[in-house]
Amino acid sequence: MTLTLAILVPLLPFLGALAGLASGRRAPGLVRPLAVLPTLASAVLAVLVLAKLGAKGHLDSATRLTPTGGLPISLSVHLDGIAVLLAVLVTVVATCVQIYSTAYLREDPRYPSYAALVSLFTAAMLLVVYSGDLIVLLVGWEVMGVCSYFLVGHHWERPDARSASIKAFLVTKLGDVPFLFGIFVLATDAGTFQIDGILGAAAAGRLHHATLAALLLLCGVAGKSAQFPLHTWLPDAMAGPTPVSALIHAATMVAAGVYLVARLEPVFLLSTAALVVLGIMAVITMIGSALCALAQDDLKRVLAYSTVGQLGYMAGALAVGDRDAALFHLLTHGAFKALLFLSAGVVIHAAHTNSLTAMSRMDGLRRRIPDAYATMGIGLASLAGLPPFSGFFSKDAVLTAAEHAANGDALTGGLGPAGNVPSWLGWTVLIGGLLTALLTAAYATRLWLLAFFPVRRPAAEGVVEVGAVAPTAAAVAALASDEPAGPVEPAAMVGPLWLLAVPSVALGLVGLWPHALPDWLDGVSLTPSSVTWPIATALALLGAGLAWLAWRRAAARVLAEAEADAAAAADPAPLLLGPLLQPSRNGFGVDALYDRAFVRPVLGAARLVSFLDREVVETYVQGAAGTPGLIGRVVRRAQNGNTQGYLSALAAGVVVLAVIVAVAQ
Amino acid sequence: MxxxxxxxxxxxxxxxxxxxxxxxxxxxxxxxxxxxxxxxxxxxxxxxxxxxxxxxxxxxxxxxxxxxxxxxxxxxxxxxxxxxxxxxxxxxxxxxxxxxxxxxxxxxxxxxxxxxxxxxxxxxxxxxxxxxxxxxxGTVAGSTKANGVSLFRYWVLPFEALSVLLLAALVGAIILSRREKKEP
Amino acid sequence: MHLVFPAVLAALLFCVGLYGVLARRNAVLMLMSVELMLNAVNLNLVAFDVWLRDTLHSGQALTLFTITVAAAEIGLGLAIVLLIFRNRGTADIDRVGRLTDGDEKADDDEKPGDQKADDEEMEGVG
Known part of the structure; x- marks a missing residue:
């Protein structure tokens, strides 16, 4: 029974996608039900599975369709606490996104294919979550890659969307090739593709190439979960529609990498080298992305970099051996990041721009979209890790895990030897995490202030935020003038916001309750340790305060110079970052570096190949055709049917022969 | 030489x-x-x-x-x-x-x-x-008599063959240059 | 008499005839040049016969034969030329390069542009 329900969970969105693709053009009325209902049903089913399986429940079932040679590949379902929890997250977020999209993309002519692809994306993620076989998991993994390509390139009329989709596809594939080999290495050592079998082999010490396999798998994880060397696709993927960003960032694509490492955590725990690589990668990712997020002007790019940073937290937790903390953060992050993106969609919808600078000059956003204002506040508070929002608890679980690892007793939950996690790695992750907490709070505050608190010129009406300190300035930006009260956002857009706001606030408390969440996971306590949480909270408050102060100073300066420079924004980032501003805004030049290191050589090589093909190879081809043609033409001249020509040649030959004979004698 | x-x-x-x-x-x-x-x-x-x-x-x-x-x-x-x-x-x-x-x-x-x-x-x-x-x-080498003697004594056979050749050429020339009647 | 005189005369006459055969456009003139070549051979035959004093007079006998054959040849040749002229409307030897039986009109019309068209065709292939 549970099995049937579990199989239906990924199957329903898949069938919905097929039906949507098949009927989208012919029956436009069916598109919306076909998009929402299967996802909704599968969300209900996922909750049912969760309830039926119960804490610490396990369900494994496999059926083999056909013999596949040496290593059997089977369609198998592996349900445990992690899988069912994540399935609930995926389906809930996907449902919210689908409902939200019905309103957000109401006028879009390509909505049917969009909705079908979102369903397919969801189905693929659910396949990854439920699969008990690495090859089947890989299928879902790659289908997600394709779906992200299509969805990021949804507005394919725009060149940036096209290049972003290609970039997303290529960068994730770049990681997927070593990933595939990592799966092969694992399966060769364990003799099976079954995750259970692999974990059993890891426990029995039969994995002889754990480090190699773990490092290869890490490449794929870095690609999918946008970790440091391969993170560049995620900010660019903002070219897609906002609900897609929510789906990719919260529940599906990027969660897959973390989920996979969590599933195979015992394998990673066998190899100190892999853990170190993962940890260093995570720390670089979180600090770098937080700095980038602080400097971005595009609302969605800020959120994208914040996703990269939060994924860094999860990777850091995995690196110090605590997958419970990672999954806890994955769940809460899924909730508040989906919330953030969806509310950002509302904001962008209302402001008609992505730019924070433009928003900072825009009046009345708060009044026009009160729901988005409130829910985005919740999401940002959760992101910044302010108590008692969910992000606080999960982030602190990560920091606690790092602290334990730094003290030499990593919280591995019995999955592997704690001694394999070096204590300096724990320190690194801890310090990186704390620093990131500061930065995260800073950029969350900056985003909040810039988006919703316009710098008012004194001449403008009403509430004076910062304007009290400003001299009288007549300059009123055109955008700041009174706009008619914007369109009331439809319920289909607002409803999901509040639906997601609930877990964003409350999910963290579940972690406190010792028999709720930990029982579904490995039973490691998720309660914040008394050492880290005051420090983290203090740092977060400090970051927020610094951002606020910087914002005030920037605003004051803007007002002072308003007449000189009407386009200036009250952006606190220059003050906070100083000389780091420009590199941060450019993503620390990683893209430029890749451009120089890979793109240009490849383009050069392509040009060379094209040159060789056109000028050299084709010359041979042309020559092969031309030479016989030329010879033919010459020879044909001789065969012109003119008897006198023939006779001349004949006579000349006779003369030559005669001369030869005469001379020879 | x-x-x-x-x-x-x-x-x-x-x-x-x-x-x-x-x-x-x-x-x-x-x-x-x-x-x-x-x-x-x-x-x-x-x-x-x-x-x-x-x-x-x-x-x-x-x-x-x-x-x-x-x-x-x-x-x-x-x-x-x-x-x-x-x-x-x-x-x-x-x-x-x-x-x-x-x-x-x-x-x-x-x-x-x-x-x-x-x-x-x-x-x-x-x-x-x-x-x-x-x-x-010094002596005439190609008088009519001498030629006739050699021709009809030693070269009779080629001579006759040549006459046949001439006849054939005659017939051939006539056939070649004759205008064919137009087919109705 | 010096043998070189008739021999050289015959050689030169032969070459003049050769030139005529190779250079003349009109088929009848070609035949005339052939006659010149045959006469050069005849001169050689007679000269060597006189020089060698052959008892069979083979040189002069062969000369007679040659003259006869030449007569037959020119008769047949002219008949052929006539036939060509009647079929193709021309007796120019470089205009009858085609081996087909085709009608003379098409051949005539086609000839001037023929080479060029073929060249273009070759360009297209190249």
């Missing part, structure tokens, strides 16, 4: 030609000139007439070589019959009266080269081979 040694005596001086030799050379030059005009003139009918001159000159050369029967046959058949035939041919193919500028084909320069090369080779070889050879013209 060994044949050349036979009639070698001191009576023949290289630079003291006899009267017959002088006449031969003069007539030969005329023949050659007429032949050149035959192959170069732009007027087709003139070419046939220059051919008459060349062939007639050759008949004189035969006489000088004491082959009188051949000479007369030459006059009769070539000058009399062949040239008339050629003239008929020209007229029947509607050869233009007067100069025709395209009498020579584009092959001309190649032809000239080949001909000059052939001439150089042949003359070199012939002069080299027969530098010191003289013909004894």
């Amino acid at each position: 060994n044949l050349a040694a036979a009639p070698l005596d001191s009576t023949h001086g290289f630079l003291s030609p006899s009267g017959a030799e002088i006449v031969f050379v003069l007539v030969g030059l005329g023949v050659l000139g007429a032949a050149l005009l035959t192959v170069t003139t732009k007027q087709l009918v003139h070419a046939a007439l220059w051919l008459v001159v060349a062939l007639g000159g050759l008949a004189i050369e035969y006489l000088l070589l004491t082959a009188e029967f051949i000479a007369w046959v030459q006059v009769l058949i070539y000058v009399g019959a062949v040239v008339v035939l050629v003239l008929f041919g020209l007229m029947l193919t509607r050869a233009p009266i007067g100069a025709s500028p395209d009498a020579d084909s584009g092959n001309r320069w190649l032809a000239l080269g080949v001909a000059l090369a052939a001439a150089a080779t042949l003359v070199t070889l012939v002069v080299d081979a027969f530098r010191c050879t003289w013909i004894d013209l």
Whole structure:
């Protein structure tokens, strides 16, 4: 029974996608039900599975369709606490996104294919979550890659969307090739593709190439979960529609990498080298992305970099051996990041721009979209890790895990030897995490202030935020003038916001309750340790305060110079970052570096190949055709049917022969 | 070369030609000139007439070589019959009266080269081979009687075969040039 | 008489005839040049016969045969030329390069542009 329900969970969105693709053009009325209902049903089913399986429940079932040679590949379902929890997250977020999209993309002519692809994306993620076989998991993994390509390139009329989709596809594939080999290495050592079998082999010490396999798998994880060397696709993927960003960032694509490492955590725990690589990668990712997020002007790019940073937290937790903390953060992050993106969609919808600078000059956003204002506040508070929002608890679980690892007793939950996690790695992750907490709070505050608190010129009406300190300035930006009260956002857009706001606030408390969440996971306590949480909270408050102060100073300066420079924004980032501003805004030049290191050589090589093909190879081809043609033409001249020509040649030959004979004698 | 040694005596001086030799050379030059005009003139009918001159000159050369029967046959058949035939041919193919500028084909320069090369080779070889050879013209070598005797005594069979050939050529020429009746 | 004189005359006459055969456009003129070549051979035959004093008079007998054959040849040749002229409307030897039986009109019309068209065709292939 549970099995049937579990199989239906990924199957329903898949069938919905097929039906949507098949009927989208012919029956436009069916598109919306076909998009929402299967996802909704599968969300209900996922909750049912969760309830039926119960804490610490396990369900494994496999059926083999056909013999596949040496290593059997089977369609198998592996349900445990992690899988069912994540399935609930995926389906809930996907449902919210689908409902939200019905309103957000109401006028879009390509909505049917969009909705079908979102369903397919969801189905693929659910396949990854439920699969008990690495090859089947890989299928879902790659289908997600394709779906992200299509969805990021949804507005394919725009060149940036096209290049972003290609970039997303290529960068994730770049990681997927070593990933595939990592799966092969694992399966060769364990003799099976079954995750259970692999974990059993890891426990029995039969994995002889754990480090190699773990490092290869890490490449794929870095690609999918946008970790440091391969993170560049995620900010660019903002070219897609906002609900897609929510789906990719919260529940599906990027969660897959973390989920996979969590599933195979015992394998990673066998190899100190892999853990170190993962940890260093995570720390670089979180600090770098937080700095980038602080400097971005595009609302969605800020959120994208914040996703990269939060994924860094999860990777850091995995690196110090605590997958419970990672999954806890994955769940809460899924909730508040989906919330953030969806509310950002509302904001962008209302402001008609992505730019924070433009928003900072825009009046009345708060009044026009009160729901988005409130829910985005919740999401940002959760992101910044302010108590008692969910992000606080999960982030602190990560920091606690790092602290334990730094003290030499990593919280591995019995999955592997704690001694394999070096204590300096724990320190690194801890310090990186704390620093990131500061930065995260800073950029969350900056985003909040810039988006919703316009710098008012004194001449403008009403509430004076910062304007009290400003001299009288007549300059009123055109955008700041009174706009008619914007369109009331439809319920289909607002409803999901509040639906997601609930877990964003409350999910963290579940972690406190010792028999709720930990029982579904490995039973490691998720309660914040008394050492880290005051420090983290203090740092977060400090970051927020610094951002606020910087914002005030920037605003004051803007007002002072308003007449000189009407386009200036009250952006606190220059003050906070100083000389780091420009590199941060450019993503620390990683893209430029890749451009120089890979793109240009490849383009050069392509040009060379094209040159060789056109000028050299084709010359041979042309020559092969031309030479016989030329010879033919010459020879044909001789065969012109003119008897006198023939006779001349004949006579000349006779003369030559005669001369030869005469001379020879 | 060994044949050349036979009639070698001191009576023949290289630079003291006899009267017959002088006449031969003069007539030969005329023949050659007429032949050149035959192959170069732009007027087709003139070419046939220059051919008459060349062939007639050759008949004189035969006489000088004491082959009188051949000479007369030459006059009769070539000058009399062949040239008339050629003239008929020209007229029947509607050869233009007067100069025709395209009498020579584009092959001309190649032809000239080949001909000059052939001439150089042949003359070199012939002069080299027969530098010191003289013909004894003391007795008539080609009288009608002598020719008739040899022809009907030793060459009867080829002679008869030739008559058959002539007949065949006659029949062939008639069939070739006969206008076929139009099929109804 | 010096043998070189008739021999050289024959050689030169032959070459003049050769030139005529190769260079003349009109088929009748070609035949005339052939006659010149045959006469050069005849002159050689007679000269060598006189020089060698052959008892069979083979040189002069062969000369007679040659003259006869030449007569037959010119008769047949002219008949052929006539036939060509009647079929193709021309007796120019470089205009009858085609071996087909085709009608003379098409051949005539086609000839001037023929080479060029073929060249273009070759360009297209190249």
